[in-house]
Amino acid sequence: MDPVTSVDPTTAEALVGSRIVVADDDRITRDLLASILSSHGFKVETVVDGQEAVERVARGGVDLVLLDIMMPRLSGLEACRLLKGMTSDTFLPVVLVTVKTDTASRVEGLKIGADDYVCKPFDDQELIARVEAMLRIKKLHDHVAKARARLAELSIHDELTGLYNYRYLHERLSEEFKRAERYHDPLSCIVLDIDRLQALNAVGGRPLGDLIIKGVAKAITNSVREVDVVSRFGGEEFLIVLPSTHFAGAVTVAERIWREVGAARFEDSAHRATISVGVALYPSRDVRTKDALLRAADTALAQAKRDGGNRICVFQQEGYLYTPATGASEAPARSERTTERASAEKHDGEA
Numbered sequence: 001m002d003p004v005t006s007v008d009p010t011t012a013e014a015l016v017g018s019r020i021v022v023a024d025d026d027r028i029t030r031d032l033l034a035s036i037l038s039s040h041g042f043k044v045e046t047v048v049d050g051q052e053a054v055e056r057v058a059r060g061g062v063d064l065v066l067l068d069i070m071m072p073r074l075s076g077l078e079a080c081r082l083l084k085g086m087t088s089d090t091f092l093p094v095v096l097v098t099v100k101t102d103t104a105s106r107v108e109g110l111k112i113g114a115d116d117y118v119c120k121p122f123d124d125q126e127l128i129a130r131v132e133a134m135l136r137i138k139k140l141h142d143h144v145a146k147a148r149a150r151l152a153e154l155s156i157h158d159e160l161t162g163l164y165n166y167r168y169l170h171e172r173l174s175e176e177f178k179r180a181e182r183y184h185d186p187l188s189c190i191v192l193d194i195d196r197l198q199a200l201n202a203v204g205g206r207p208l209g210d211l212i213i214k215g216v217a218k219a220i221t222n223s224v225r226e227v228d229v230v231s232r233f234g235g236e237e238f239l240i241v242l243p244s245t246h247f248a249g250a251v252t253v254a255e256r257i258w259r260e261v262g263a264a265r266f267e268d269s270a271h272r273a274t275i276s277v278g279v280a281l282y283p284s285r286d287v288r289t290k291d292a293l294l295r296a297a298d299t300a301l302a303q304a305k306r307d308g309g310n311r312i313c314v315f316q317q318e319g320y321l322y323t324p325a326t327g328a329s330e331a332p333a334r335s336e337r338t339t340e341r342a343s344a345e346k347h348d349g350e351a
């Protein structure tokens with residue numbers, strides 16, 4: 001599935017087509033370098049000085065740069081220093097082209113970050129060998145960087161739905177709670193569970209279950225704002241943190257999700273799913289801490305389940321349990337208004 005795990009980046013074939021920029025003010029050297037590199041399957045672009053080389057790299061897609069040392073406008077050494085500064089988070093190999101006797105420039109070049117050098121007059125075989133060695137290192141570097149980015153992504157996301165995972169949510173909830181406490185801001189929490197998912201799994205197998213989980217995830221993301229934090233908790237449980245949101249706003253969101261899931265059809269209309277929802281608000285009489293907020297939402301969800309599922313329970317001073325009307329005409333005016341995307345920016349518009 002992912003090329004990260006399936007491609008060996010160090011084979012010669014993997015290097016073919018790499019894009020190399022050749023910077024030299026001397027036309028004969030430039031053309032010679034270009035023709036040798038092209039004949040080995042590399043895509044070569046030539047420029048006449050360091051300035052042009054830097055500009056070309058800035059446009060992206062370059063895998064390696066060959067820099068002559070003595071060039072007008074911007075010398076090879078100056079260009080090398082700039083290129084290494086520009087590409088500090090990636091690896092762009094820079095190879096200096098020097099004359100054999102110019103040891104001082106070579107030493108200076110390597111000190112400021114050049115990765116290798118070739119000497120004029122150069123030997124074709126050696127040039128290609130050095131270029132390929134550098135490109136192999138770059139490929140490995142890119143490969144590791146890609147794998148690392150994927151791991152970072154996985155470490156905070158749930159793979160099936162792309163929502164945040166449990167660990168990330170706990171971190172964010174702590175931050176949001178501290179903020180709400182400090183600024184006396186309301187903070188709502190919604191816990192949501194898919195009813196009878198095990199039974200649906202038994203009927204349609206895991207693929208149906210996964211489809212429903214993804215459908216519910218989509219209904220949730222359609223119903224919340226950018227600032228709300230949505231995570232998948234366990235197999236069929238989701239938790240939503242709604243900063244700066246009062247009771248009425250949280251209930252509006254819960255209703256919106258409940259309606260969208262109820263209206264959805266899975267696998268050629270054969271299956272439907274319902275959800276149970278628990279809503280809790282900080283601050284309220286029994287909710288003074290982060291843990292109490294989570295407990296309250298859980299308690300409300302448990303009550304919704306106990307009463308048969310497919311309903312919303314609000315943990316207020318006394319549990320308030322209800323099933324929203326399904327017909328559009330019966331729907332409260334508030335819900336109709338808030339289904340519009342524009343008003344979704346603020347859940348508490350009417351409060």
Ligand SMILES: [Mg+2]
Pocket residue numbers: 024025026068069070071
């Ligand atoms: Mg020159």
